[in-house]
Amino acid sequence: MAEAEKPLGWLDLPGEVRNKIYLEVLSTPDDTEGWSRPVHTSGENSSEQNGGYSISILRTNKRIYDEARSILYRENTLYLGHPLDLTENILPTVGAKNVSFTRRASLPFPEWEEYPPYPGSHDGTFGMVSVLVQHCPHIEEIEFGDVGLRGSNYQSGGIEQVLEAFLRLSSYLQSIPSLKKITVWVNPYESWRRQFDAFLDDELRVENAMSKAGWVLEGREHYRWA
Numbered sequence: 001m002a003e004a005e006k007p008l009g010w011l012d013l014p015g016e017v018r019n020k021i022y023l024e025v026l027s028t029p030d031d032t033e034g035w036s037r038p039v040h041t042s043g044e045n046s047s048e049q050n051g052g053y054s055i056s057i058l059r060t061n062k063r064i065y066d067e068a069r070s071i072l073y074r075e076n077t078l079y080l081g082h083p084l085d086l087t088e089n090i091l092p093t094v095g096a097k098n099v100s101f102t103r104r105a106s107l108p109f110p111e112w113e114e115y116p117p118y119p120g121s122h123d124g125t126f127g128m129v130s131v132l133v134q135h136c137p138h139i140e141e142i143e144f145g146d147v148g149l150r151g152s153n154y155q156s157g158g159i160e161q162v163l164e165a166f167l168r169l170s171s172y173l174q175s176i177p178s179l180k181k182i183t184v185w186v187n188p189y190e191s192w193r194r195q196f197d198a199f200l201d202d203e204l205r206v207e208n209a210m211s212k213a214g215w216v217l218e219g220r221e222h223y224r225w226a
Contacts (some may be wrong), residue, residue: 011063022068025057027075070072073101077143078136085129086135102136109144109184125169132177142173145182159202163209170213183212188219 011019027114055072058065073094080086107128132139141168171183186207187193193200 015067018067022057022071024050025054026072028066035056039218048076068100070101071096074103076104078102078105078132080128080132083131086128086131091135094137099135100137102132103138104141104143105132105136105139106143107132107145115180129173133181138178139176140178141181142179143185145185159205161221162206165215166209170210170215174214181216182191182214183216183218186217186219 046053058068058072088098107125109125113143129142132142166172170182185205190200193203207217
């Protein structure tokens, strides 16, 4: 009698095939949650569905965990809402090695009372970007929420201070060697903005400066926030 064929196991599949399946299971569409929230709230070993994908595959065994984790953190957006999110919440939960796989991050655009921001500051956007670059040396894309001129310092300092602060921030971002793209989400409905936004003309000046500096302005009705 012929010997029965041994069933094909997961690790018998070529690495390229396994990676394609990991990518299908562990990545999300652009308009869904990134990885920081599911990992931060449920833990890396959770079997829950989070942000459109299940991370229970990471529990299978150490070999699969080591293969799949880089795809989870590399292919999904890291969301940060506060300068301390990464150091106090995410790093202790998932570890520096996993965070280092990050290629894409999303930050809220700074409230203008944070300005003027300076490189090396531990607060505001410079603080978040500094920490991000320190722990994510391969970061390729950073996206920001909408431009909103709401802070009291903006009202007292005016648009020129905001533009000066933006140029400083832009110069700092462009000095990051691995960074390939900076995106800011904008509300595409100017008529709606003109009706409800008292600072629209100045916001449009800032958006124009962003465009000239090489930032990508993308219209989105609902912004993604951490």
